[in-house]
Amino acid sequence: MPEENDRAHASAAVQEALRSVGNARVGAVLARESEVLSTGHKGERPNLHAEEVAIIKAAEADIDVSGTALYTTLEPCANLKTNRVPCTELIRRAGIAVVHIGSYDPNPRIYRIGWKYLRDSGISVRDFPADLRADAQEAAGNFTDVFTKGIGMNGGAKFDFTQNGGRFTIKVDDGDGSPSWQTRWTNCGASAIYMYGGHAGIVALARYANEFAEIDDADALDYGGSSVRVDVGSIGVMRNNHGHVLCKVVGLEPTVDHGGSGHVSVTINWEVRLS
Structure with a gap:
């Protein structure tokens, strides 16, 4: 069942976030229907965001992620002021069809900019169920306290x-x-x-x-x-x-x-x- 799959993958993303190192704990899961294709969490690989890790690990395993769904506990970044490619653009390039978001970035300079970028790129954007949104925010730790x-x-x-x-x-x-x-x-x-x-x-x-x-x-x-x-x-x-x-x-x-x-x-x- 699609809703059961979504809930299971969103919950898995929260658990992945709890494995993160440092501030702003974030977890991500790439899935196709009931199958988990790849996971990632912040700190799993140096200086990479959770979504980056999941996409890179899938590519390393030669897994085609086009048309898949990404479940991430925090809104993907969109406007990095560096030479790095933001996660939203990596998602677009990978051909991911749906992104499920657990919480929006509490920084008012960034809030929902990632959501807008994904929407404008033709990617479907959905929210986690309410109880899992609360879990995602709790998993984020003191990152949100700053705001x-x-x-x-x-x-x-x-x-x-x-x-x-x-x-x-x-x-x-x-x-x-x-x-x-x-x-x-x-x-x-x-x-x-x-x-x-x-x-x-x-x-x-x-x-x-x-x-x-x-x-x-x-x-x-x-x-x-x-x-x-x-x-x-x-x-x-x-x-x-x-x-x-x-x-x-x-x-x-x-x-x-x-x-x-x-x-x-x-x-x-x-x-x-x-x-």
């Missing part, structure tokens, strides 16, 4: 707020008991973004303030709403029992599949003020 949390009393980050429920956690340090604030963001047109608190009393807008130093006492702000609109250049504030985190929205950008007001990534700078 879901920030560490330090001061800092900056760019992240995709269409992923992880729009949540971005800011922590004072990386310890288990570190003071933290789980900020949450969603789209608000071409030049602004919503900052959510869940209920009244948590978030406020430091209206007209453009620098953190202009905010004397963050508790003096109006925390009457459950969300605030923060324009580019403005500062939103979140508070909890640890104190306040001040977040200045530096920029908003669309990804390759979005235009106009459809922004999906936000760049913020933050400052923590402990109680």
